[in-house]
Amino acid sequence: MWSTMQDYPLTISSIRRYGTEVFGHSEVATFTGDGVRRTSYAELGRRAARLANALRDLGIDADQRVATFQWNTAEHLEAYLAIPSMGAVMHTLNVRLSADQLVYIADHAEDEVVIVSGSLVPLLAPVLPKMATVRHVVVIGDADLSALSSSGKTLHSYEELLAAAPDTYDWPEIDERQAAAMCYTSGTTGNPKGVVYSHRSAYLHSMAACTGNAFALSAADRVLPVVPMFHANAWGLPYAALMAGASLVMPDRFLQAEPLARLIEDERPTVSGAVPTIWNDLFRHAREHESDLSALRLVVCGGSAVPESLMRSFEERGVHIVQAWGMTETSPLASVAHPPPGVADPWPYRASQGRVMSGLEARVVGDGDRVLPADGATVGEIEVRGAWVTAAYYKDEDSSKFNEGWLRTGDVGMVSSDGYLTLTDRAKDVIKSGGEWISSVELENHLMAHPDVIEAAVVGVPDPRWQERPLASVVLRPGAEVTAADLREFLAARVPKWQLPERWTFITEVPKTSVGKFSKKTLRQMYADGGLEVVRADS
Ligand code: ADP
Numbered sequence: 262m263w264s265t266m267q268d269y270p271l272t273i274s275s276i277r278r279y280g281t282e283v284f285g286h287s288e289v290a291t292f293t294g295d296g297v298r299r300t301s302y303a304e305l306g307r308r309a310a311r312l313a314n315a316l317r318d319l320g321i322d323a324d325q326r327v328a329t330f331q332w333n334t335a336e337h338l339e340a341y342l343a344i345p346s347m348g349a350v351m352h353t354l355n356v357r358l359s360a361d362q363l364v365y366i367a368d369h370a371e372d373e374v375v376i377v378s379g380s381l382v383p384l385l386a387p388v389l390p391k392m393a394t395v396r397h398v399v400v401i402g403d404a405d406l407s408a409l410s411s412s413g414k415t416l417h418s419y420e421e422l423l424a425a426a427p428d429t430y431d432w433p434e435i436d437e438r439q440a441a442a443m444c445y446t447s448g449t450t451g452n453p454k455g456v457v458y459s460h461r462s463a464y465l466h467s468m469a470a471c472t473g474n475a476f477a478l479s480a481a482d483r484v485l486p487v488v489p490m491f492h493a494n495a496w497g498l499p500y501a502a503l504m505a506g507a508s509l510v511m512p513d514r515f516l517q518a519e520p521l522a523r524l525i526e527d528e529r530p531t532v533s534g535a536v537p538t539i540w541n542d543l544f545r546h547a548r549e550h551e552s553d554l555s556a557l558r559l560v561v562c563g564g565s566a567v568p569e570s571l572m573r574s575f576e577e578r579g580v581h582i583v584q585a586w587g588m589t590e591t592s593p594l595a596s597v598a599h600p601p602p603g604v605a606d607p608w609p610y611r612a613s614q615g616r617v618m619s620g621l622e623a624r625v626v627g628d629g630d631r632v633l634p635a636d637g638a639t640v641g642e643i644e645v646r647g648a649w650v651t652a653a654y655y656k657d658e659d660s661s662k663f664n665e666g667w668l669r670t671g672d673v674g675m676v677s678s679d680g681y682l683t684l685t686d687r688a689k690d691v692i693k694s695g696g697e698w699i700s701s702v703e704l705e706n707h708l709m710a711h712p713d714v715i716e717a718a719v720v721g722v723p724d725p726r727w728q729e730r731p732l733a734s735v736v737l738r739p740g741a742e743v744t745a746a747d748l749r750e751f752l753a754a755r756v757p758k759w760q761l762p763e764r765w766t767f768i769t770e771v772p773k774t775s776v777g778k779f780s781k782k783t784l785r786q787m788y789a790d791g792g793l794e795v796v797r798a799d800s
Pocket of ligand 1 (some may be wrong): 446564614672
């Protein structure tokens with residue numbers, strides 16, 4: 262028997278319509294470095310319609326790909342609303358990718374138009390001529406276009422195009438399973454792989470982000486996505502904010518601690534999201550300058566393991582960090598680490614990767630694809646499936662990342678009977694020492710809890726006796742005098758002796774990937790090339 266219910270498509274177009282009509286007075290405030298410029302959601306809706314008209318005039322009339330090369334701004338939000346709503350596909354280019362990777366993904370996605378922030382023109386200029394399928398480039402704001410003039414592409418001014426276009430658009434009916442947006446994983450190995458989100462997956466993901474077990478977003482919130490809109494759709498925060506009527510505060514290119522702290526003081530966002538390195542820097546700045554972060558009721562942190570020490574430091578300043586886990590392939594939110602109510606000690610839950618959201622399932626899989634118990638203790642590869650998990654990569658025959666309808670995440674960890682996920686490592690970062698596994702994440706978390714340590718990354722390096730042993734790369738607080746032996750002793754109180762690193766190196770900064778995570782590949786390479794000054798501490 263079929264239901265009697267209407268088959269109402271779940272689309273980004275309906276998020277756009279609802280957000281910009283019902284919450285027309287909510288606003289997006291974009292940081293300019295010394296103030297903000299404001300656009301109401303009503304105006305945002307009109308500008309999205311103008312953009313859609315302008316894109317149609319450039320020949321976008323079906324599911325062509327329109328790329329964005331932008332920081333988090335009101336204009337990027339206009340693209341987020343206009344492109345999928347007109348039935349086209351938004352491809353957010355990660356501005357931090359290497360030139361080769363940018364050209365690869367623009368060609369692979371067959372992008373036809375690129376909308377670029379004026380401040381990013383110098384980054385786009387050298388790669389643009391190589392982007393074979395791109396025909397038009399639309400430049401936002403004032404920029405010196407001379408660098409683009411020999412690219413062979415037709416150049417346009419964003420504001421001129423919008424000014425000439427009508428502020429209403431005959432938005433099409435869209436099938437919820439149609440492609441809405443695409444994002445490439447940053448590809449730590451091999452070429453980046455494309456994930457294509459549907460309208461339905463984006464809609465359901467936004468609803469999930471709004472629920473109380475996630476971020477409980479409402480029209481009373483002001484959301485500051487620090488995580489870039491080119492990184493897994495800024496964790497879905499922009500669409501979720503539109504759906505909830507929450508205003509948005511956009512940091513543009515000002516992602517350093519000092520301007521961010523000022524933005525938080527002036528614009529008083531209630532919810533924000535960024536990777537741990539950003540919060541780490543912001544915390545140190547806020548402590549030194551007595552910044553007022555009290556407006557934040559919830560800080561979402563993820564992308565890599567969130568050190569408990571970081572969460573505790575923020576808690577002391579009255580700011581609550583919640584850890585979330587996910588990946589580009591999962592839209593990206595998959596689990597959120599709110600502790601169960603009433604537990605005596607919430608910290609083990611908060612330090613986990615969180616409870617899997619309704620709409621998704623997670624399981625632990627061992628050798629030979631054997632499904633292991635979800636008992637909170639048995640470790641294996643985590644697999645997920647659900648309404649906003651990709652079932653394949655775009656134009657890619659390789660099915661090795663999928664297992665009978667489940668996505669192999671490449672993350673290693675355990676799932677508890679009440680749905681909490683705890684990761685011990687990424688499969689490729691696990692350190693295999695004499696047949697036993699050492700969790701690099703656990704060692705890092707302990708090290709980063711040391712008062713003199715700012716950052717610590719642990720990687721496996723070849724060892725003649727044990728196959729692999731941990732190498733600890735540590736960034737010390739300026740002026741700290743702690744030695745490798747001291748840190749080893751500090752760790753000895755916390756992990757089994759056989760896991761203690763004997764190789765240590767003190768560096769000024771941990772190298773980061775294009776999305777701000779520790780680049781362990783770079784560290785391993787630096788070690789292999791003899792580029793690290795390693796001291797031994799065995800006892
Ligand atoms: P990339 O693979 O390019 O880093 P993603 O941003 O999709 O791109 O990264 C997803 C991965 O990030 C996950 O598979 C996991 O390894 C890691 N990750 C995300 N959130 C967390 C978290 N809270 N704790 C530990 N690892 C995390």
